[in-house]
Amino acid sequence: MTDAVLVYVGLIFGGILVAVVTALVAAGIVIVVQRFTDAARERHDGYVDAIGMVFAVVGVLYAIVLAFVVITVWDQMGSARQDSFTEATALVDVYAYAENVQDPARSEIQLLARSYAEQVIRDEWPAMQHHESVPLNGWNTLDRLREAVRGTGPHADASDATVDSYEAAMNALTTASEARTARATASTRGLPLVMWFLLVGGGLLTIAFAYLFDIAGLVSQLIFTVGLTVMVVLLLYAVYQLEYPFARGERIEADAFRFALARFAQLSG
Template sequence: MNVWLLGAVVVCGAAVLAGGLALVQQRFSPPQTREPYNEVAGSVFEIVSVLYAIVLAFVLIAVWEQMTEAQRTSYAESAAVVEVYWDAQNLPDAQRVAVQDLCVQYADQVINVEWEQMRAQSPVSQDGWAIADSIRAHWSSWDAQGDVANAVKDDGRDQIRVLYDARAERLGTAEDGLSGVMWLVLIAGAVLVMGVLFLFGIPGRAAHLAIVTAAASMIALLLFSVYELEYPYSRAMAIGPEAMRLALERFTHIG
C-alpha cells in the first residue's frame, strides 16, 4: 500500500477510535461529573505529556538520523567499489580483469540479492562477503613495482577497507530496529496520555471530540513515522540500491 494512503488510514483510524470512545464516555459519564477533577487531571497530564513528547521526539530524531546515515553509507560503499574498479586499471591484465569482474559481481549481488533480503528483513547471504574477500585477495597478491604502483596499491587497500566498513555498517543497520522495550514505552505512553486526557470534564460535545481526535491523530502520525523509519532498507520509505546502480553505470564508462 502507498505510504501516504497507509498513513492516512492509520491517522484517520486513530481519530475515529478516539472520537468513538469520547462519544461513549459522554453518554455514560457526562462532563459535569468530571469537571471537579480538571485541576488534578491537568497537572498529571502536563507531566505525562511532556515526558512522552520528549521520549517520542528523541526516538523520531534517532530513526531519522539513522535513515540519513544509511543513505550516506550506501553511497560510500558504491564510491569505494568504483575506486577499486578504477585503480584496477593499473594491475597486470589477468589481475585487472579478475578484480574488475569481481567488482561487477559485487554490485550485482548487492542490487539483486542482498537488497531484496534486507527489504524482507531476512538474513543476508555470505556471498557478498566472499566476493569482497576475493577482491582483497587479488589486490594483495599484486607485486607492485615502483613508487607509482605502490601508491596505487595503497590507495586500493584503503578503498577496500572503506568498502568493508560501509558494507558492515549497512548490514548492521538493516537489522538494527527499535527494541521491544522501546516500542512498549511508545505505545504504553500513547495510551497513558490519551487516558489522562479522557479524565478531563470538557463541556460541549464538539470541543471534546475535537481535542481527543486531534491528540490521537498527532500521536498516531508520529508513531507511524517512527515505524516507517525504523528499518532504513525496508518498509514503505526504504532506501533503494540507486547508489550501487550508479556504480554499475560508472563501470561502463571506465571500461
C-alpha cells in the same frame, strides 16, 4: 508508474487511512466518555485540576521519549543510506584503480567488483527488505577482491604515484568492508520490544488522560482530543515505517550499487 512512486503513494495513502480511522475511533470514544463522566465532573470540583496535573507530567515524558525515538530512527535511516553510497563509491574507486593495472589482474579485479555489486543487488537487497541477515557470499567476493588487489602491490622501484594509487585502492577496500558491516547491522536492527511497549503503552496512557479533560463544548473537546490522538498515532506510524532502513514503506533501494554498475561501464568505455 515506477516502483518507487508506487511505494510512496502507498505510504501516503496508508498514512491517510490510519489518520482517518484513528480520528473516527477517537471521536466516538470522546462522545462515549463525555456521556458517562458528566456526573463525575459535576460532583468533584478538583476533577479537572487533578487530571491536568497528571496529564502534564505524563504528556511531557511521553513527548520526550517519542521525539527521541523519531530522531533516532531518522538518523539511522540517513546513516544507512550514506553507508550504502560509501560502500558503492569505494567499489568504484577500486574498479578505477584496475584500469591502470595490466591484464590478467585488471580483468580479475574488475570482474570481482562487478560481481560483488550484482550480488548485493540480486541477493542481499531482497534479504534486507525482509530485515533478514545479509548472506555471507558477498564477504567471500570482497575477500577475493582484496586478494586480487593485494597481488598488484608495487615493486620496490615503483614510483610514488604507483604506491599511492595502490594504497588508495587498499584503503577503499577497507572503507567498503566497514560500510558493508554497518549496512548488514542496520538491516536487522529494529527497536527493542520493550521500546515498542513503552511507545504504545505511553501513547495510550497520554491519550486516555486527554479524554478526561473538561473543555467547554463537545466540538472543542473533539478538536483537542482527536487532534492529539491522530498526531500520536501518525508519529508511531512514522516510527514503524522508519524502524528498518531497508524494509517497509520508507525503505532504501539499491540505487547506490546500480550507480556503481553504471560507473563501471563508463570507466571501461
